[in-house]
Amino acid sequence: MLEIAGLAKRYGDREVLRGVDLTVRAGQVLGLLGANGAGKTTMVSICAGLRSADGGSVHVAGIDVARHTGRAQARMGIAPQALGVYPTLSVAENIALFARLAGMKPAEVRARVTEVARLMGLDDRLGVKAEVLSGGQKRRLHTGMAIVHRPDVLFLDEPTVGADVQSRSGILDVVRDLAASGSAIVYTTHYMTELEQLDADIAVLHDGRIVESGSIDELVQRHATASVRLRFEGDAPAEPPSGWEAEGELLVSTLAAANPGPAIAQVLAELGEDANRLKGIDLERASLESAYRAITGDTSRKEELDVVAA
Amino acid sequence: MLSRRSLVIARSGLKLVLTDPAPMVTTIAMPLLLGAFLIPNARATLRLRGFANATGAEYVIPGMAVLFAFFGITMIGTLFFREHAWGTWDRLRASSATTADLLVGKLTPLYLCYLVQMAVLFGLGYLLFGFRVTGSIMGLALLVLVLVLVLVAFGAMLVAVFSTMDQALTVGSLLGMVMSGLGGALAPSNTLPEWSQAIAHFMPPYWALEGLRKVSLEHGTLSDVTTNLLVLGVFAVIFAGVATFRFNASDAKVGNT
Structure with a gap:
């Protein structure tokens, strides 16, 4: 349904895309991952x-x-990253505009506006001006305007940024339904749990190319590692026990993740006085996020995601 | 000329303009208010110059209509620049609307608003201040239609040339005021200094106002205002040409919400 071959783009001296190849089938949700500016x-x-x-x-x-x-x-829909709604028009007028632009007849426009508003949880806000909607409602309207003409290919660029939990859940439901009805969906996000909830296939855009793609399970199997991290007040012990590595204030072990309880008890016993400086323990499962960080070599990724999530 | 998509865009543009009525109010109420103060003096002047039955409105109403029409150019802010601030411009572009659809769709509401402004001003000018047409009604109608075309093309040129709403509206208002002033909107151009009378011939308002006064005061026929119509048409073509040459739908613009 969507076929991208050798896509290249340069801004001045900077090569942003360096031969991107990608295919998205009908009914497939493709999560497009990449750092900011990728x-x-x-x-x-x-x-x-x-x-x-x-x-x-x-x-x-x-x-x-x-x-x-x-x-x-005419065959695609797009909800850009930046919110795009007419604040002085009502919810119905915003949706209807794009239905009319798609060539729908008046009766079809009315029916489709009602249907999309219901899908997006805005059916009781049809006559309300967009400017008085909450942030989450605006985000849902923004997405609704992109799907009103039942596109074959839908691009959702960070569709849940600024959305509350309910709005986020509603948008994910709509994405699932659209995929089930045969649309090909490209979903870019920093929230990897959303891609896990959508059971999306993944493509990682890094350094201007798609460097890895596949199902979440495939990527996790290929790249993810679980780990246990002990966080200390000040630097971690300079001579860590066997199977552990010191990284600044952290002691990290991938081996311990297989059986974390006994492994942590053992290392604490071996640490002696240093155990008193322990601030926290993180268990990181083998996840899409850890796979992504391994693929891109991005050690700061978790902190960046935490900031985004906050 | 008007495709289905441009009609859809025009319809929504009209709604957007009507949700912010300030420019329309400015272009209709202000000329009437200011005109009320200027008409007695204009009446006296015209009667001294031999127009025994003149009410003064024949001079003031067209002048105010043209002057304040340039202030109405702020509507391009809502129709173009705010689309960028609202994030809707790219959505329209992604909707399979062509650049021509966008331009025609966005400029049509401006054209209609200007027509309404002129019709209401001349109508209320007749009812309230005794504005009358001693010459060709058809001449008056054609002059208004072509003048509005010039105004719309001027607005399109501002959109094409400037990247921010503030720049476009400031320059548009200033240029409009200068062109209208030199063109005789505030005082007869033949009472202005010689240098400005020479420049006036390069100003669209001069040709519009001269034509409008011919048909309102001087029993002008359609053929009497043919030159005025042609010159105004040339201005419209020049402004539209610059707009077409410079306009790029993918240019980033900065608008105020």
């Missing part, structure tokens, strides 16, 4: 016909986006 938004913008590429091609339902932009755009 080129995810640029890639999505090119796919949506909003920017031109310096090389490569994008086909949506077999239509070349660069050559037949309008025809291709």
Whole structure:
């Protein structure tokens, strides 16, 4: 449904995309992961016909986006990262505008506006101006405007940023339903638990290329490692027990993760006086997040995600 | 000319403009208020110049209409620049609307608003202040239609050339005031200094106001205002040409919410 081949884009001296190859099938949710500035938004913008590429091609339902932009755009929907709603128009008017632009007849527009509003949990807010909606409701409206014409390919660029728990859950339900009805969905996010909840396939964009792709299980099996981390007041003991490594204030062991209880009891016993400086214990399971960090070599990733989540 | 998508965009643009009525109020209420103060003096001046039955509105209403129409250019803020601030511009672009759809769809509400402004001003000018047309009604109508085209093309040029709403509206208002002033909106251009009379011929308001006064005061026929219509048409083509040459739908613009 979406085929990207050799996609390249350069801003001045900086190569943002260096030959991206990617295919998304009908009914597939593809989680596109990458650090801030990795080129995810640029890639999505090119796919949506909003920017031109310096090389490569994008086909949506077999239509070349660069050559037949309008025809291709009619088959896709996009909810950009930045919120895009008309604040002075009502919820219904916002949704209806994009239904009409897609060529729907008036009766179909009315029916579809009601249906999308219900899907997005906004059916009791149809006549309300978007400017008075809560942040989460605006985010749901923003997503609803992208799906009103039942696109074959849907790009959701960080669709849950700023959304509350309920809104986030509602958006994930809609994504599941759309995929079940045959849409191909490209979902970029920093929240990896959402991709796990969606059971998405994953592509990792790093250094301008797709460096890894596959199901979450495949990526976890290939790259993730579980670990136990002991956090100390001040530096971790300079001579750690066997199977542990000191990293600043941390003692880290991947071996201990297999059986953490006894392993932690044993290491605390071996630490003697140093055990009194223990501040905390982190158990990190083998997850998409740890796989992602291993793939990109990003040791700061967990802290960055924590900041984003906060 | 008007595709289905441009009609859809125009319809939503009209709603957006109407949700912020300040520019329309400015372009209709202010000319009437200011006109009320200027008309007695204009009446006296016109009668001294031999127009025995003149009410003064024949001079003041067109002048105020043109002057404040340039202040109405703030509507391009809502129609173009705010779309960027709201994050909706790229959504429209991704909706398979072409650049022509976007431009025509966004400029049509501006054209309609200007037509309403002119119709209401001339209508209320007639009812309240005795504005009358001694010459060709068709001439008046065509002058208004072409003048509005010039104003819309001028707005499109501002959108194409400037990247921020503040720049576009400030320069647009200033240029509008200068062009209208030199063109005779505030005082007859032949009473202005010689240097400004020479410059006035390069100002669209001069040709609009001269034509409007011909049909309102001087029994002007359609053929009497043909030159005015042609020159205004040339200005519209020049402004629209610059706008078309410079406009790029993917340019980033900065608007105020």
